[in-house]
Amino acid sequence: MGYYVGYRRRDHEKTFSYKTVAATMETDYHCDITQLDRSTVYDVIVQAFNDKGSGPATDVKSVETLKHDPPDPPILRVVTSTTTSVYLNWEQKETDTSIQLYILYRSTEHDWEEIRLPGNKKSYTFHDLHCGTRYQFYIVAHNSAGKGTPSDVISAKTYGTAPQAPEKHSLLSVNATYIVIHLTAWWSGGCPILHFIIQYKQRESQEWVLLSNSILLNQKSISITDLLPATWYTLLMTATNEAGSTEAEYVLATLTSTGGNGLTNSSFFSWSLSLRP
Numbered sequence: 001m002g003y004y005v006g007y008r009r010r011d012h013e014k015t016f017s018y019k020t021v022a023a024t025m026e027t028d029y030h031c032d033i034t035q036l037d038r039s040t041v042y043d044v045i046v047q048a049f050n051d052k053g054s055g056p057a058t059d060v061k062s063v064e065t066l067k068h069d070p071p072d073p074p075i076l077r078v079v080t081s082t083t084t085s086v087y088l089n090w091e092q093k094e095t096d097t098s099i100q101l102y103i104l105y106r107s108t109e110h111d112w113e114e115i116r117l118p119g120n121k122k123s124y125t126f127h128d129l130h131c132g133t134r135y136q137f138y139i140v141a142h143n144s145a146g147k148g149t150p151s152d153v154i155s156a157k158t159y160g161t162a163p164q165a166p167e168k169h170s171l172l173s174v175n176a177t178y179i180v181i182h183l184t185a186w187w188s189g190g191c192p193i194l195h196f197i198i199q200y201k202q203r204e205s206q207e208w209v210l211l212s213n214s215i216l217l218n219q220k221s222i223s224i225t226d227l228l229p230a231t232w233y234t235l236l237m238t239a240t241n242e243a244g245s246t247e248a249e250y251v252l253a254t255l256t257s258t259g260g261n262g263l264t265n266s267s268f269f270s271w272s273l274s275l276r277p
Contacts, residue, residue, distance in 0.1 A: 001050050007033050010041040010062060039067045068098045071141035071148035078156040079123070083131045083190055086156045089123035090139055098143045107136040119143075131191030132160030132243025160191035162244030165237070168252065176229040176255040181237075182221050191241040193217045200224055203232035203251060229257045 002023045006016030021031045036042065041064045045057040074090040081087065092099060099119035105112045106126055117124060119141075129135065134157040141148040166185035173180040183196060196215040199208040215222055227233065235250040255261060 002048075003031075004047040004049060004054060005031055005033065006045045006047070006057070007036075007042050009037070010043050016043075016045065036065050038065055040065050066145040068143050068145045070145045071099055071143050073149040073151045074102070074139050074141055076137060076139050076151045076154055078137075078154060081156050081158050083159045084129050085125055085127045086129060086135060086137075086158060087123070087125045088137060088156075090151070091122065092141060099141050100144065101142040102139055103142070104139045105137065129158050130242040131158055132162070132189065132241070133158055160241070160243045161189035162191075163187065163189050163193050163239035163241055163246045165239070165246055165248035168250050172235075172250065172252060174252055174254060176257050177227050178223050178225040179227065179233075179235070179252070179254070180221055180223050181235075183215070183217055184220050186217075186239050188241060189243055191243045193239050193241050195240055197238040197240075198222070198224075199236045201234055202228075203234050208236065227254050229254055 003021045005019045005021060007019075008014070008016045019031060019033060033042075033044075041062055043060045043062050045060055047054045047057045049055065072093045074092050076088060076090045079087045079089055088104070090102075101119055102117040102121060104115045104117060104124055106115070107113075115124065126135070134155055136153050136155045138151050138153045140150045164187040166187070171182055171185040173182070179200075181198065186193060186196075195213075196217070197213045198211040198215060200211060201208045211222070211224060224235075230253065232251065232253050235252065236247070237250070238245055238247045240246075253261070
């Protein structure tokens, strides 16, 4: 029907105090004995009972309570961030005076990275992070009693966004048979642009021509040559940085062979934006 769990201080208590644990289908055969003294040796026994009474007690088991309880969860905060760093600090309850170690966790693409810090440390800066990227953090305090409860998980984003597409007039210089693309017209979003992908086609065509899928910003400009005069074209550009990718589409017309504008609506411009996760 249940169990009597007896406990007493070994040093001066001769009789046991008892806690009754009822036996049910969900009984998992353990119980907590609370409100004990710190750094004290206790004797523990267990007796089972049924409707006929209690059976013999187990042998006495002795256990010493710890000097400290496991620490409470620290309060973790984001103080500030830059394009490549996040500065955190935390505080512990005043009663938790015996912290020996903190373990600070940061999310990675597939797992958690841990940083071990001394117990007197109350702040930390993560460096070399990706620009414009969101991260998650939590911290756990340890003392002589063991591992405490983890803090709440908090998130912080480094500064920066995906690249921003420019207007056509600042990006393109158009001639009769070629186009000059001024790569520096793109705004980085605060995160350095890693590379461009450029494709183009005659506007009515279904097939794109790939100019390059790894154009670097240090080229500053790049040209598409051997175009037909007085012809509509569609240009598709993708710019990528650590914060994401932006895709922009431009519709333009080359000049006539004499350098004139032989097509109407040659200033038509459209672009679309997409960000990778």
